[in-house]
Amino acid sequence: MNATINLENKHFPVLLNELISIISPLYGGTFIDCTFGQGGYSKKILENKENNIIAIDRDKDVLTTASKFEKKYSNRFKFYNIKFSKLNKIKLKNNDLRGIIFDLGYSINQIKNSKRGLSFNNKGKLNMRMGINDFSANDFISSMDENSLSKVFKIFGGERYSKKIAREIVKIRKSKTIKTEDLVQIIDSVKKYQKTKIHNSTKIFQALRILVNKEISELINALINSFHLIPIGGVIAVVTFHSIEDKIVKFFFKHYSEERNSSRYMPNKEESKKCFKLINKKPILPSFKEVNQNPPSRSAKLRYAIKINQECNFNDFMEKFKYLTDVEELR
Numbered sequence: 446m447n448a449t450i451n452l453e454n455k456h457f458p459v460l461l462n463e464l465i466s467i468i469s470p471l472y473g474g475t476f477i478d479c480t481f482g483q484g485g486y487s488k489k490i491l492e493n494k495e496n497n498i499i500a501i502d503r504d505k506d507v508l509t510t511a512s513k514f515e516k517k518y519s520n521r522f523k524f525y526n527i528k529f530s531k532l533n534k535i536k537l538k539n540n541d542l543r544g545i546i547f548d549l550g551y552s553i554n555q556i557k558n559s560k561r562g563l564s565f566n567n568k569g570k571l572n573m574r575m576g577i578n579d580f581s582a583n584d585f586i587s588s589m590d591e592n593s594l595s596k597v598f599k600i601f602g603g604e605r606y607s608k609k610i611a612r613e614i615v616k617i618r619k620s621k622t623i624k625t626e627d628l629v630q631i632i633d634s635v636k637k638y639q640k641t642k643i644h645n646s647t648k649i650f651q652a653l654r655i656l657v658n659k660e661i662s663e664l665i666n667a668l669i670n671s672f673h674l675i676p677i678g679g680v681i682a683v684v685t686f687h688s689i690e691d692k693i694v695k696f697f698f699k700h701y702s703e704e705r706n707s708s709r710y711m712p713n714k715e716e717s718k719k720c721f722k723l724i725n726k727k728p729i730l731p732s733f734k735e736v737n738q739n740p741p742s743r744s745a746k747l748r749y750a751i752k753i754n755q756e757c758n759f760n761d762f763m764e765k766f767k768y769l770t771d772v773e774e775l776r
């Protein structure tokens with residue numbers, strides 16, 4: 446018999462070796478895996494019997510995998526079906542937290558699940574909810590005013606044709622409910638002469654996924670809460686997949702690892718201390734080998750920092766990205 450391995454639904458944990466080489470000097474304690482997914486990161490960390498994992502994921506579909514982990518690793522693994530912005534609600538049993546890790550984005554299971562409608566290759570009702578959401582993409586597309594739609598497409602997707610696409614959506618939705626395939630068609634009809642390497646719908650779908658899942662405020666709150674939760678000497682590591690996420694993570698680590706004078710957001714004239722030690726100023730990228738084996742990894746960037754101070758004021762971080770969190774509140 447010809448033994449073939451079906452790799453179709455296999456999730457390749459991105460930048461796994463790179464992540465492990467960063468956190469392994471801290472082994473012998475608890476790590477929080479904020480994006481459990483199919484457990485690729487957690488599994489690797491649990492291979493070391495001195496480690497414990499607290500795993501988080503907003504997606505209920507990962508519960509089956511999580512309960513297998515709970516059986517296999519019993520008291521070394523605990524799972525929470527919550528959004529990672531709420532990680533400060535977790536009760537830590539021991540005082541041995543060493544690292545908090547994020548692998549942002551979507552797992553292959555989520556992309557392939559047509560009911561979620563995360564991909565422009567899906568058909569049917571617009572959805573894009575990852576789990577624990579208030580609204581779906583259908584709610585936004587069917588009710589948001591033209592200006593707000595255009596703003597979302599422009600700011601979260603960087604879409605040049607945001608206005609025209611928003612206008613067309615508002616026109617078409619008067620006569621029918623816009624499904625995933627209709628949205629793709631609307632975008633194609635507006636951008637028909639565009640010859641670019643990326644799919645016509647990529648930017649609009651990215652914008653909708655960010656909006657539906659409130660990815661910006663999720664990330665900002667999670668980073669701040671991570672800082673407060675992790676003890677001095679602990680590491681926060683984040684793998685991002687698009688430029689907005691990376692901009693946020695880069696600012697968070699870089700800005701707070703520099704000695705700064707008081708800024709206009711800190712009127713008390715106190716000289717602020719560094720909050721992080723930054724080992725690599727540049728992000729760590731996947732190797733050619735990894736990109737060949739797993740092409741979606743090509744946009745991944747890994748950044749990390751070590752906490753070196755107990756107190757940190759994140760007002761200017763929140764202020765810097767308010768223009769993005771404001772867009773998430775448009776509805």
Ligand SMILES: C[S@@+](CC[C@H](N)C(=O)[O-])C[C@H]1O[C@@H](n2cnc3c(N)ncnc32)[C@H](O)[C@@H]1O
Nearest residue numbers: 458480482483484485486502503504528529548
């Ligand atoms: C790229 S996958 C993680 C894959 C994982 N590292 C692995 O090796 O299997 C991202 C996961 O993060 C979850 N996720 C994304 N945003 C989240 C949030 N705000 N809160 C909790 N989970 C989130 C998604 O549901 C998804 O399962």
